Amino acid sequence: MALSASQIEQFESDGYLVVEQYYTPEEVDKLKKEMAWILEGSMDQLCSMSGVFNAEVEDGKQNSDKYFLESGDKVRFFYEDVKEPPPRSFTGRRLSREKAPLNKVGHALHWHSTAFKRASLQHEKTKELLRSLGFVRPCICQSMYIFKRAKVGGAVRPHTDGTFLMTTGNLLGLWTPLENATIENGCLWFEPGSHRTREITSFFERTTDESSGETVMKLRHTQPPPSEEELNLVPVEMKAGDLVLIHKAVLHKSERNASDKPRDAFTFHVTETYNTQWSKLNWLQNQASPGSFSMLYDDSKLHKETK
Ligand code: FE2
Numbered sequence: 001m002a003l004s005a006s007q008i009e010q011f012e013s014d015g016y017l018v019v020e021q022y023y024t025p026e027e028v029d030k031l032k033k034e035m036a037w038i039l040e041g042s043m044d045q046l047c048s049m050s051g052v053f054n055a056e057v058e059d060g061k062q063n064s065d066k067y068f069l070e071s072g073d074k075v076r077f078f079y080e081d082v083k084e085p086p087p088r089s090f091t092g093r094r095l096s097r098e099k100a101p102l103n104k105v106g107h108a109l110h111w112h113s114t115a116f117k118r119a120s121l122q123h124e125k126t127k128e129l130l131r132s133l134g135f136v137r138p139c140i141c142q143s144m145y146i147f148k149r150a151k152v153g154g155a156v157r158p159h160t161d162g163t164f165l166m167t168t169g170n171l172l173g174l175w176t177p178l179e180n181a182t183i184e185n186g187c188l189w190f191e192p193g194s195h196r197t198r199e200i201t202s203f204f205e206r207t208t209d210e211s212s213g214e215t216v217m218k219l220r221h222t223q224p225p226p227s228e229e230e231l232n233l234v235p236v237e238m239k240a241g242d243l244v245l246i247h248k249a250v251l252h253k254s255e256r257n258a259s260d261k262p263r264d265a266f267t268f269h270v271t272e273t274y275n276t277q278w279s280k281l282n283w284l285q286n287q288a289s290p291g292s293f294s295m296l297y298d299d300s301k302l303h304k305e306t307k
Contacts, residue, residue, distance in 0.1 A: 001019070001022070001125040001126075001128050001129050002128045002129065002131065002132040003017075003019075003129055003132040003133065007019070008132065008133065011133075011245055011247070013192075013193065013196075014190070014192040014193060014250070015190065015192065015193060015194060015195035015196070015246075015247040015249065015250030016190045016192075016236070016244055016245060016246050016247065016250055016252070017244065017245045018236060018238060018242055018243070018244045019129075019242065019243045019244075019245070020239070020242050021239070021241050021242060022125070022176065022241060022242060022243035023119065023176055023241040023243070024241065025240075025241060027118075027119060027241070028176075028178050028240050028241045030115045030118075030119075031115055031116065031119060031145075031178055031266050032178050032264065033115075034113055034114075034115035034116060035105065035145050035264070038075065038105065038113065039102075068283070069215060069217075069283055071106060071107050071108075072107050072108065072141075072142065072284045072285065072287060072291075072292055073107075073108050073111070073287050073289045073290065073291035073292040074107070074108055074112070074291070075105060075106075075108060075109060075112045075113070076105070076106065076107070077102060077105055078102070078103045078104050078105070078106070079101055079102055079103055080101040080102070080103045080149070080152055080153070080154055101149055101152045102147045102149075103146070103147060103153075103154075104144045104145060104146045104147060105144065105145045106142060106143060106144035106145070107142040107143060107144060107284070108142070108143065108291035108292070108294075109143040109144070109145060109266075109268075110140045110143040110268055110291075110294060111290060111291030111294055112291060116143060116145075116266065119266065120140055120143055120174075120268045121140055121294050121296060126174070126296070127296055127297055129245075130172075130270060130296060130297075131297075131299070133170075133172070133245075134170075135170065135172075135270065135272055135296075136272065136274035136275075136298075136299050136300055136303045137272065137273045137274040137295065137297070137298045137299065137300050138270045138271065138272055138273070138295070138296045138297070139270065139271055139273050139293040139294060139295050139296065140268050140269070140270055140293070140294045140296065141165060141269050141270070141271045141284055141286075141293055142165075142268060142269050142284055143266070143267070143268035143269075144266075144267050144268070145264065145265075145266055146264065146265045146266075146267060147262060147264055148185065148186045148254070148256075148257040148262060148263040148264065148265070149257065149262050150185075150257055150259055150260045150261050150262055151257065151258070151260070152257070153186055153256060153257035153262070153263065154256050155186075155253070155254065155255050155256045156253055156254045157228070157253055158189075158191075158225075158226075158228055158231055158233065158251050158252065158253040159202070159251070159252070159253070160195075160200050160202075160248060160249050160250065160251055160252075161173050161246060161248050161269065162200045162248035162249050163200060163202045163203060163204050163219075164204045164282075164283070165248070165269055165271065165282060165284065166203060166205075166278075166279035166281065166282050167248075167271055167272070167276055167277065167278050167279060167282075168276050168277045169271065169272035169273070169274070169275070169276025169277075170248070170271070170272040170276075171248035171269060171270070171271045171272070172245060172246065172247070172248070172269065172270045172271075173245070173246030173247075173248075173267060173268075173269050174243060174244075174245060174246070174267065174268055174269070174270065175188065175243070175244050175246060175265060175266075175267040176241065176242065176243045176244075176265060176266050176267070177238050177239075177240055177241075177242065177263065177264070177265045178240055178241075178264040178265060178266060179240050179261065179262065179263050179264060180237075180238070180239050180240050181237060181238045181239075181240075181263055181265070182237050182259070183235050183237065183255075184257075184258055184259045185257045185258070185259040185261060185263040186254045186255050186256060186257040186258075186263050187235055187236060187237050187238060187254065187263075188235075188236050188238075188244060188252055188253070188254050189233040189234060189235050189236065189252060189253050189254065189255070190233060190234060190236055190250060190251070190252045191231050191232050191233050191234075191250070191251040191252070192232075192234065194231075194249070194250050194251040195247040195248070195249035195250040198226075198249070198251065199249075200248075200249050201221060201222045201223045201225065202219055202220070202221050202222075202225055203219070203220045203221075203222075203281070204217055204218075204219050204282075204283065205217065205218055205219075205220055205281040205282075206280075206281050206282065206283055207281075217283050228253075231251060233251070233252075233253060270296065271293075273293070273295075274300050274303065
């Protein structure tokens, strides 16, 4: 589905763009069923461990463990950072039965699951959309199923995706709610135009901890991040199956889910790999393994010829 000139203009102006009813109700339903199936343990072999995901971007420490750092080409499970997370080494079946407060499943659903692969890597509409935005050799670098559990699903503070995925080229987030996303249940909020008016000033970087010698992630700020009160964030409510495109430098957030219903979402990030450099400091690296940086298409030859 190629974007129209006015849609592209809107995206360039705001830094985000909602495409209504991008996925059919059947596609949405398939994704939810697929995740239920994964949680029921049919993919036990892929989920013999679990980690904790801390959505508070100020604290990179929780994300530093090996389980997280090596999840780029796998399907792994991350809990909400609650006071007493369930013990580690659960299988998928036990996760489901005990209703553990999962935060997300990632980061290579687009490769390991047929339904998620069809909705991302093999999705013809998405390829057309990326072509219309000028992507030459786009790769999916990560995909996630995000749970925003009723009352439990925590807030994600204002951030840019370029903080967590650093590249010299284009990076696009594609996010679709699998339930209607409202202010009450934690829809996304954006500061329109912030990708043009502000710079990315925070960087989530790989480094070595001096005392332990372990690889850890640290958030480096080139200037103090703006407080939330300084931002002009607007809520963007969406229907299930709508898609929002997210520029790497646009500020956005989501609040906690204050409703009594879950608000699940599927999201993936696409990065341009033609004539670009992926930062070696990113937590996520191309491991040259199946599922790692999966290519959607390669127009580089065409691009060279027409240049
Ligand atoms: Fe984000």
